[in-house]
Amino acid sequence: MTRHNPWKQRIKEFFSSWLVSPAELRSYGVLGMNARNIRYIAHYNDRTRYPVVDDKFKTKLAARKANIPVPELLATMDSQAGRKALLHTIEQCEKFVIKPARGSGGKGILVINGRDGDLYVKPSGVRVTTEDVLRHASNILSGLYSLGGKPDRVLVEAMIDFDPALADYSFEGVPDIRIIVFRGFPVMAMLRCSTHASDGKANLHQGAVGVGVDLASGRAIHAVRHGYRVDRHPDTEMPFDKLVVPDWSRVIRLAASCYEMTGLGYLGCDIVLDRKRGPLLLEANARPGLAIQIANGGGLRGRLKMIESLEPEQFEKNVEERVRYSQLIF
Ligand SMILES: Nc1ncnc2c1ncn2[C@@H]1O[C@H](COP(=O)(O)OP(=O)(O)O)[C@@H](O)[C@H]1O
Numbered sequence: 001m002t003r004h005n006p007w008k009q010r011i012k013e014f015f016s017s018w019l020v021s022p023a024e025l026r027s028y029g030v031l032g033m034n035a036r037n038i039r040y041i042a043h044y045n046d047r048t049r050y051p052v053v054d055d056k057f058k059t060k061l062a063a064r065k066a067n068i069p070v071p072e073l074l075a076t077m078d079s080q081a082g083r084k085a086l087l088h089t090i091e092q093c094e095k096f097v098i099k100p101a102r103g104s105g106g107k108g109i110l111v112i113n114g115r116d117g118d119l120y121v122k123p124s125g126v127r128v129t130t131e132d133v134l135r136h137a138s139n140i141l142s143g144l145y146s147l148g149g150k151p152d153r154v155l156v157e158a159m160i161d162f163d164p165a166l167a168d169y170s171f172e173g174v175p176d177i178r179i180i181v182f183r184g185f186p187v188m189a190m191l192r193c194s195t196h197a198s199d200g201k202a203n204l205h206q207g208a209v210g211v212g213v214d215l216a217s218g219r220a221i222h223a224v225r226h227g228y229r230v231d232r233h234p235d236t237e238m239p240f241d242k243l244v245v246p247d248w249s250r251v252i253r254l255a256a257s258c259y260e261m262t263g264l265g266y267l268g269c270d271i272v273l274d275r276k277r278g279p280l281l282l283e284a285n286a287r288p289g290l291a292i293q294i295a296n297g298g299g300l301r302g303r304l305k306m307i308e309s310l311e312p313e314q315f316e317k318n319v320e321e322r323v324r325y326s327q328l329i330f
């Protein structure tokens with residue numbers, strides 16, 4: 001029995017009107033799930049380094065050590081005994097985000113961006129009670145959203161006040177920038193824009209729009225939602241063709257510096273742009289998804305091969321040099 005592979009389905013839809021075989025996909029330079037897992041993740045990611053990225057609390061500690069700025073951590077809770085302290089923290093905050101330390105894909109992330117008396121207001125306007133928030137935290141603790149269902153830790157983060165230059169491109173949520181970094185070289189990027197459906201989260205599986213971004217300039221190339229091409233944001237109706245990610249050179253440098261921080265050869269970095277603090281590392285991922293290729297309308301395979309073919313001394317380049325090189329060749 002063959003397993004349903006949503007990625008192949010998307011690719012079929014993307015290249016619409018005809019069915020594509022794996023061989024044809026390879027000829028487009030598209031990296032598939034098996035090649036990613038075997039040739040890149042298993043080959044270049046040292047398993048002992050996974051905890052640094054699989055646990056967002058550990059990512060924050062490692063980032064602090066590496067002088068990489070991250071969103072402010074307001075509180076953590078690792079047992080039911082911490083309910084009172086959690087309550088105390090959220091009562092003081094107008095806006096905050098509660099997330100599982102070991103979650104992924106936007107699952108279990110509760111974004112609160114306002115208060116209405118005793119109620120907490122989500123970006124969509126839906127109100128939740130204190131009990132709802134505490135129940136959500138308990139669900140996180142029990143491992144409902146964690147990798148492998150293991151008991152987890154609750155993180156409360158300050159809400160990102162994102163760069164106003166992106167305000168028309170994201171609806172009811174903070175956009176983030178995903179950059180794939182291979183052996184320290186940025187190889188592909190996309191901006192992910194929240195929509196009403198994605199409920200304050202910029203993850204594609206939650207319904208956000210993925211906008212491919214040119215590595216050299218930070219300009220939008222191509223945008224997709226649920227695997228289909230879109231020209232405008234579905235809620236704000238803003239066309240993506242004029243979009244340029246602000247502060248692009250700092251964003252891409254921050255992504256490249258995550259190579260030293262994590263020690264992982266094949267890495268996806270999620271970066272947010274804070275109005276005052278600039279680019280911040282939201283999280284890093286050792287098994288980044290492949291949909292970034294759809295958002296860019298092009299495959300990763302050729303780019304990864306180019307990096308693999310570099311002479312050994314090229315891998316001694318520092319962050320600046322690696323970024324300059326990537327911007328030149330991709
Ligand atoms: N501190 C925050 N402020 C505002 N939005 C956030 C914050 N943290 C996460 N988000 C939203 O949730 C999305 C997913 O967050 P992330 O930390 O990357 O978790 P996941 O591992 O589930 O992808 C982000 O892209 C962003 O839209």
Ligand SMILES: [Mg+2]
Nearest residue numbers: 105106270283
């Ligand atoms: Mg993420």
